Amino acid sequence: MTVKITDVARHAGVSPSTVSYALSGKRPISAETRARVEASIRELGYRPHAGARALAGSKANVLAMVVPLRAGINVPVVMRLAVSAVTAARAHDHDVLLVTQEEGEESLRRVADTALVDALIVMDVQLHDPRLPLLRTLGCPSVLVGFPADSSGLTCVDLDFRTAGELCVEHLAGLGHRAVGLIGSPPEVYVRKTAFAQRVVQGFTSAATRNGMSSTVHPCEATPAAARTVAERLLREQPALTGVVIHNEAILEPLVDAFEHLGLRIPADLSVTALCPADLADRLRVPLTSIAIPTTELGEQAVDLLMKQLDGVPVPQATLLPPRLTVRASTARRVTG
Numbered sequence: 001m002t003v004k005i006t007d008v009a010r011h012a013g014v015s016p017s018t019v020s021y022a023l024s025g026k027r028p029i030s031a032e033t034r035a036r037v038e039a040s041i042r043e044l045g046y047r048p049h050a051g052a053r054a055l056a057g058s059k060a061n062v063l064a065m066v067v068p069l070r071a072g073i074n075v076p077v078v079m080r081l082a083v084s085a086v087t088a089a090r091a092h093d094h095d096v097l098l099v100t101q102e103e104g105e106e107s108l109r110r111v112a113d114t115a116l117v118d119a120l121i122v123m124d125v126q127l128h129d130p131r132l133p134l135l136r137t138l139g140c141p142s143v144l145v146g147f148p149a150d151s152s153g154l155t156c157v158d159l160d161f162r163t164a165g166e167l168c169v170e171h172l173a174g175l176g177h178r179a180v181g182l183i184g185s186p187p188e189v190y191v192r193k194t195a196f197a198q199r200v201v202q203g204f205t206s207a208a209t210r211n212g213m214s215s216t217v218h219p220c221e222a223t224p225a226a227a228r229t230v231a232e233r234l235l236r237e238q239p240a241l242t243g244v245v246i247h248n249e250a251i252l253e254p255l256v257d258a259f260e261h262l263g264l265r266i267p268a269d270l271s272v273t274a275l276c277p278a279d280l281a282d283r284l285r286v287p288l289t290s291i292a293i294p295t296t297e298l299g300e301q302a303v304d305l306l307m308k309q310l311d312g313v314p315v316p317q318a319t320l321l322p323p324r325l326t327v328r329a330s331t332a333r334r335v336t337g
Contacts, residue, residue: 004046011043017139061093062095063094063120063306064111066108066121071188080296087299094307097116108131122146127193132150136154145158146196148195155315158298163203175331177213180243181216181244182245183220183234183245184200214238228261247274272286274291287328288328289325289330297321
């Protein structure tokens with residue numbers, strides 16, 4: 001059976017990161033701890049990864065970006081953030097290793113065990129993410145792009161998605177709309193309790209309740225056919241519907257087409273807001289009032305937080321980017337009478 005770095009750590013009574021530091025020399029450890037690790041390595045017959053041996057005495061200068069490509073993920077938005085992180089990392093003389101396997105904590109453990117990366121950026125965070133216990137014990141600096149239900153002991157950065165959902169509804173309420181619907185991410189995103197999607201729903205429903213508005217939430221697969229089906233069901237369930245919030249970048253144009261095919265003019269009959277990249281909202285046939293997903297800023301912030309951790313500089317546990325709503329042609333005051 002192959003001996004892993006976690007086996008050595010357990011035998012020596014230390015964390016896997018301490019074993020990595022003993023092998024790579026990336027951080028100082030006490031002589032007593034080093035001797036205990038080396039004794040466990042000899043007793044178990046552990047053979048360090050070739051890359052780890054080559055890196056002994058030096059930093060890897062590599063960050064791992066853990067992006068499990070699960071069903072329902074909007075890959076173009078994820079890739080925008082990844083490009084931003086890569087660009088920011090290069091400014092710090094670091095490369096980025098993209099880890100896309102959907103293996104939960106096993107992916108994290110495998111990457112950390114190689115000692116080939118200095119730190120981790122973890123994406124597609126769930127409210128009760130199974131990777132969190134391991135992240136809290138790895139000892140490897142990490143930043144989560146997303147906020148789990150319990151973020152204690154972690155460093156997290158994200159758009160304030162709850163406030164973003166509230167802002168969209170408040171904008172529609174200010175225009176006199178009384179019946180609103182949220183067309184959200186694919187169903188599997190909610191089944192996994194992906195954090196950002198849950199926060200949007202929380203903000204949307206709380207703002208609608210606060211303003212005395214009728215509201216409904218509809219997850220939607222990222223296909224034109226699903227967009228047409230959801231648009232029809234939404235109008236069937238809410239005949240008085242005059243305002244919509246869309247949080248599903250892949251079907252913005254199909255939804256606009258579907259509503260217009262059903263006889264609703266935007267914004268004369270239906271006001272539409274969205275959470276999406278600004279350039280996407282701006283180039284649609286009817287430019288959408290929207291809150292931008294700040295992919296560039298998120299990538300830069302995640303890398304900056306990691307660099308500070310690597311330098312031993314204290315960082316805030318929570319960094320929430322404030323949402324900003326840009327009004328375009330898709331929303332208007334509700335006409336009554």
